[in-house]
Amino acid sequence: MLFQRIAIVGFGLIGSSLARAIRRGGLAQEIVCIDRAQAVCDRVMALGLADMATVDAALGVLDCDLVVLCVPVGAYKNVIAALASGLKPGCIVSDVGSVKQAVIDAVLPQLPADVHFVPAHPISGTEHSGPDAGFAELFEGRWCIITPLPETDIRAMEKIVALWEAIGAKAEIMDARRHDLVLGITSHLPHLIAYTIVGTASDLETHTKDDVIKFSAGGFRDFTRIAASDPVMWRDVFLNNREAVLEILQRFNEDLTNLQRAIRYGDGDTLESLFTRTREIRRGVIQAKQEVPPAKKA
Amino acid sequence: MLFQRIAIVGFGLIGSSLARAIRRGGLAQEIVCIDRAQAVCDRVMALGLADMATVDAALGVLDCDLVVLCVPVGAYKNVIAALASGLKPGCIVSDVGSVKQAVIDAVLPQLPADVHFVPAHPISGTEHSGPDAGFAELFEGRWCIITPLPETDIRAMEKIVALWEAIGAKAEIMDARRHDLVLGITSHLPHLIAYTIVGTASDLETHTKDDVIKFSAGGFRDFTRIAASDPVMWRDVFLNNREAVLEILQRFNEDLTNLQRAIRYGDGDTLESLFTRTREIRRGVIQAKQEVPPAKKA
Known part of the structure; x- marks a missing residue:
């Protein structure tokens, strides 16, 4: 078991898929749902995706060794402000945001010094939203890009890599910018x-x-x-x-x-020449895909 | 049987799919492959997609009651010039081009008066090209838009509608522009x-x-x-x-x-408002799709 108690903040498509994948893999003793909407908390409990659910972020993160932000990146600042006081020393804070440098700038100054921040971004999703849209296989065969800071604790980063690999993703380390x-x-x-x-x-x-x-x-x-x-x-x-x-x-x-x-x-040569050139990129994409197991949804 | 002898001009993805669908449905006594590339003609015969294959367009259309152009629309003018002399009176000429008004302008002046022209465009395809890429199910559940002219013979148009419906498409009549x-x-x-x-x-x-x-x-x-x-x-x-x-x-x-x-x-309201509005269109597309049988490939 990788973690004792994981809080997932925001139970939309990604948050609920992550909870399902963690549960399926037996990767945590306990999963806490934090969502600002009581209706989502109720739905998550009804779906059996978490062991407890709360709208109170500081309460939800108590005693957690991992907190994963799965809310829109514009909400990070307020969410961190709301939960920072509940974080225990040594806790890892991570996220799934599609943008990384702005996230680092928003989160880092607000975190207690004894908490580890490991920014991450799983490249997967569907056009559907909400806790019912998630599924445990969403990350299988997909990349998860981790963008650690120079000062990021290496063991904290390794635990995040291990988490994503355990739920079927391929982890890649990259600079945030x-x-x-x-x-x-x-x-x-x-x-x-x-x-x-x-x-x-x-x-x-x-x-x-x-x-x-x-x-x-x-x-x-x-x-x-x-x-x-x-x-x-x-x-x-x-x-x-x-x-x-x-x-x-x-x-x-x-x-x-x-x-x-x-x-x-009416310059057909320019058109045909570009339309021919773009096929090369497609070939590259197909070849790159051959390295990964087929995923259920993209 | 809808037609005695059909010539298909251009055996790429669409032409070869059309031949396969016509053959599977037993919709013609005979299929003639016309392609400017001898290698394509040879391949078509090897695949058993036609009864004869020739690079000579005027020869290929002899005695045909239907000729379907499946070449890029920029080639229509030369193709019609090459085959017009072989067309028998009463023959129907149709096509599958993605553009309709320019096609009418290019084809009509060159056709003998006793030949019927019925422009058509099946809305289906894949990113693959060539005679091997085709398959008989390509048009199933897909629209085929027919853009007749005011002077188009109604029985000729009905035969083209019947052909596309027989291979699983849904025909729709529309103005070319x-x-x-x-x-x-x-x-x-x-x-x-x-x-x-x-x-x-x-x-x-x-x-x-x-x-x-x-x-x-x-x-x-x-x-x-x-x-x-x-x-x-x-x-x-x-x-x-x-x-x-x-x-x-x-x-x-x-x-x-x-x-x-x-x-x-940083005007988030404009972004969010548009991103919300576009979901309506998606709902319309999904509803429109519910009316049609699912197709194998889009």
């Missing part, structure tokens, strides 16, 4: 684009919008799935990874303008 | 965006690009799949649906700039 840049490209920008294009479609006049929904196969349907992700979580991602997102968005805009121009002036 | 606008949104713009974002990623310095490929879950992987689609087919789509694509791209750009501004100035 590098994480934010890479994820800005692979995850944040695609989400922003998908939200934009679905938003553009939703502003069409009714008749056209109905047809767009009806004939939504062929690209757009994939975008609507991505754009159905949790709004608050994603709002916080963009607000907290602003620099990397704006930087990559600028490059994207230049490239899109270039294609727009090629279309306007 | 409306088709081009709707598909510009649901298919062409998403493909353009996906090609752009994967292109942007492929221009990153090697170390970052490797990480982007490695951690490609979470949006980007879906984009790489879309951006692996046939380069020549998509080049022709953008060149031949220029007006609709540029118009919708303009709206998309305005919306993206608005979000970019919201990120820069």
Whole structure:
């Protein structure tokens, strides 16, 4: 057993999946649910996902050797302020946030000196939200990126690595800023684009919008799935990874303008040459995937 | 049996899937493969997808009561020029192109007066190309949009509707320009965006690009799949649906700039409000899908 008593703060898709995976693996003696919504606490107890559930964060973390933040990253500051007084010496605080540098900046100054902070980000999810949407297999075969600080206790980090590996993820150590840049490209920008294009479609006049929904196969349907992700979580991602997102968005805009121009002036060579080049990246992605066991959902 | 002798011009993903579906349904006495590549003709015969195969288009269409163009839309003009002399009176010419008005403009002036033209577009596909990539179930439960002209012979149109319904598709009649606008949104713009974002990623310095490929879950992987689609087919789509694509791209750009501004100035309300609104569209898409039988591949 890796931990005695784990508190999970925020029982949405990721928090409830983590609780299910920990329970299934017998990785903790006890799981505490902390959620600001009493209805979620009640639901978690009804689903049997935790041994106790409370809206009182400082009470919930009492005697825990691990606390995992699974709330939108914009809420970290308030959550840490609410629970810091309950943390016992030697406790490990970790998280699952999609942004890492801003999280470190928000959490670290508020933590007691005798508590270990190990930031982490499992790269998995679905477009569904809430405690009922979770499932124990969510992290299987997926990466979990750990972004320790120079001063992070090595044994604390190893325990977090062991936790994620025990529930089927592949752990990778990375610098926080590098994480934010890479994820800005692979995850944040695609989400922003998908939200934009679905938003553009939703502003069409009714008749056209109905047809767009009806004939939504062929690209757009994939975008609507991505754009159905949790709004608050994603709002916080963009607000907290602003620099990397704006930087990559600028490059994207230049490239899109270039294609727009090629279309306007009938420059087929530019289009075909890019469309051929992008196949290389796809091949890389497929090859990279061959190293990992297939996951149930992406 | 719906047709005596069907010529399919271009045996890529769509052409070869159509041949397989026609053969499986026993919908024609004979299938002729016309492809400009002798290697494709040989492969088609080896796979048993046609009764004869030829690179000579005018020869291939002899005595056919149906000819279906399954080549990139930019090739229509030359293909029609090559085969028009072989078409017998009363023959129906149809197609599967992703763009409809430009196709009508290219094909109609070149066809003999005693030949019927019924433009069609089955909304289905995968990112794979070539005669081996096809499968008979590709069109099951999918829409096939037919865009007849005011002068189109009603019985010719009904035979094309019957063909697509016999292979499992749902036929829908639509004006060509409306088709081009709707598909510009649901298919062409998403493909353009996906090609752009994967292109942007492929221009990153090697170390970052490797990480982007490695951690490609979470949006980007879906984009790489879309951006692996046939380069020549998509080049022709953008060149031949220029007006609709540029118009919708303009709206998309305005919306993206608005979000970019919201990120820069930390305007969380604008972000959250859009991210909430896009869920409505997703619900519509899911409801629309419930009306159709599940397809094997999208």
